[in-house]
Amino acid sequence: MNLVEPLLRYAMQQPDKVALSDGQVCNTYSSLVMKMKKIAQGLQQNGLIHDKVVILSTNRIEFVEVFLGAIYAGCVPIPLDPKWSATEINAILQQCQPRMIFTENTFTEFLINQDSGISLFTFSDEEIGSYDNWLDTLKPEAEIDDTNELLFIGFTSGTTGMPKGYMRTHLSWIKSFEATREAFQLNNMEHILAPGPLVHSLSLFTLMQSLYSGATFHIVNQFNASKVLQLCEQIPAAVLFVVPTMIEALMKKAIPDQTQIQALISSGGKWSEASKNRCQEVFGGAKLYEYYGSSEASYISYLDIRSEDKANSVGKPFPGVQISIRDEYFQEVPTGRIGQLYIRSDMMFKGYYQLPEETAAVFRDGWLMLGDYASMDHDGFLYMAGRAKNRMVSGGLNIFPEEVEAVLEQIPEIHEVMVFGMPDTYWGEQVTALVKWNGKQRLSIEEIKNYCRQYLASYKAPKQLITVDEFIYTSSGKLARQAMKDYTKRVIL
Known part of the structure; x- marks a missing residue:
């Protein structure tokens, strides 16, 4: 089983249909498959x-x-986040031992002391x-x-703060595509946008779902609400997969009832009820889902905002997902009672890479x-x-305070x-730091940010x-964390 097999069929059935567009360059299904095969040949020729x-x-x-191309060749692609520090990137490279690295010229300076046996190609x-x-030396013959x-x-940040790898299988994503199609019931998934970073599972999954379905995926280099709305004017009936912070930005720029979006699908953080209500007014004709x-479980539950009156709920389980809420003794709790959430489905991940104890946990x-x-x-x-x-969870991204504290404590x-x-x-x-200073010397928030950037991704x-x-x-x-949080919120808010 290989997830990219449908692309071969689309290259025959709809060769001239645009598979990928970044606003300047387009790849039709036939040209995308040709490049995919070329890259696969290059990998296989190098013994991968x-x-x-x-x-x-x-x-x-x-x-x-x-x-x-890597998937077609049977290799294992590992996307890394350019926002990470050089320390994080090189720690992952050391752990994974890749045979090839593809990167932009800008980021080559992050790759320190890399083994000369690793082939490096730059965009x-x-x-x-x-x-x-x-690519010009290769033939599409793989x-x-x-x-x-x-x-x-x-890779996603673990409880220790360092990114940890989650392994996904072909079957788990194919099952996820099927669940999405059944749940969202979109009539026309021809144009799809996920304007977040492709290294994050939300956007990467949406990209692959688009191609697996034979649709056109529109690549947005960096999220900008005005540019996304302009793009939606050019491609009516677009389906957007976004996080709540993006929706907030889009609503500030959109003209109510004049943006022809087919659907807004939100994840990556709780979508507030107030924001949902405003969104129904601003994007009057759009379907709205949360x-x-x-990354580990794939799809769990979903809510149709317009038709299901369930305030503060994250919806009902996706098709094929079993949910169990249990106490500390692994016993089911009564309906309405709070407990620890467990799920079971064919969409779950395989485990954490080289972390058997964390996987078992x-x-x-x-x-x-x-x-x-x-x-x-x-x-x-x-x-x-x-x-x-x-x-x-800030802007749809997970952040662990212990990791940030460990850096700040070095100041x-x-x-x-x-x-x-x-x-x-x-x-x-919003990531907030409570600080007890040494003496009278104080640092500004910009000085703190500049220091953190040496060791942490910027959003942390x-x-x-x-x-x-x-x-x-x-x-x-x-340290009484909850007491400090409660006290601070009372004083500030």
Whole structure:
């Protein structure tokens, strides 16, 4: 089984239909399949058999070409986030040991002390990069490899803060495509946008769903609400997969009832009821869906905003998804009672890459433990009670405060620090640092951000600093996080 097989059929049935467009360059299905086969031949000629191929790139057509070519060849693509620090990127390269790396010229400086045995190809906008030269030497003659169960390895931040790899299989994504088609009931999925970074599972999954369905995927290099709306004017009946912060930005720029969007599908963070209500007014004719999922579980539940009056719910389970809410003894809790959320489906991931203990920790008797607490009503609708431990979600991205604190604690001017998510109408949660300073010296928020950028992805750096005189501790001497959060929110809000 190989997920890209339908593309071969589309290249025969609709060769001139645009598969990918970035607004300047288009790849038809026939040209995309030709490049996919060329890249696969290049990998196989270099002796890559189920080996790993790293892609370190922003949103661009070459990203997609390499991702597809690696899958076609039976290799395992690993997309890495250019927003990560050099330390994070090189730690993952050391862990994965890829045979090839494809990146933009800008990011080659991140790749320090790489093994000379790793082939490196670069994308370039200003001139012909080594990737283009390499592609010109290849022929589209590779045979498809359908023997590798593993589709790709994505990376998401773990509880320790360092990114950890989640392994997805071909079957898990094919089952996810089927669940989406059945749940959302979209009549015309011809033009699809997911304007977030392709290295994130929401946009990457949407890209592959678009191609698997024979639609046109429109690549947006970087999210800009005005540009996305302009694009939607050019391609009526577009389907957008977005996070709530993007919806907020789109509503500020859109003219009510004049944007011809077929559907807005939101995930990556809780969509507030106030925002949903405004969205129904601004995008009057659009279908509106919210869904709950994760990189590990894929689709879990979904809500039709216009037809289902279930305030604060994340919806009912997708077709094929079983949900169980249990107590600390792994016993089912009564309907309406809050407990730890477990799910089971054919869409679940295979496990964490080279982390058997962490993989075992999230599986129990075939059920996947999500680390979230939830309840379910008598109609089968799911309600989230809170995220496990201290995880924050800002702009649809997971952030763990312990990772940020470990960096801030290295700053001499800081005596003690606690990081948490302050509620924010735009970001969902704004990364906030409570700081007890050493002496009278204070640092500005920009100085803090600049320091963090050396070690953290930019979105993880604090956006707000609050000075405190003392921290509250529990009787056992631990930092009382919830008490500090409650106190701060009372004072600030």
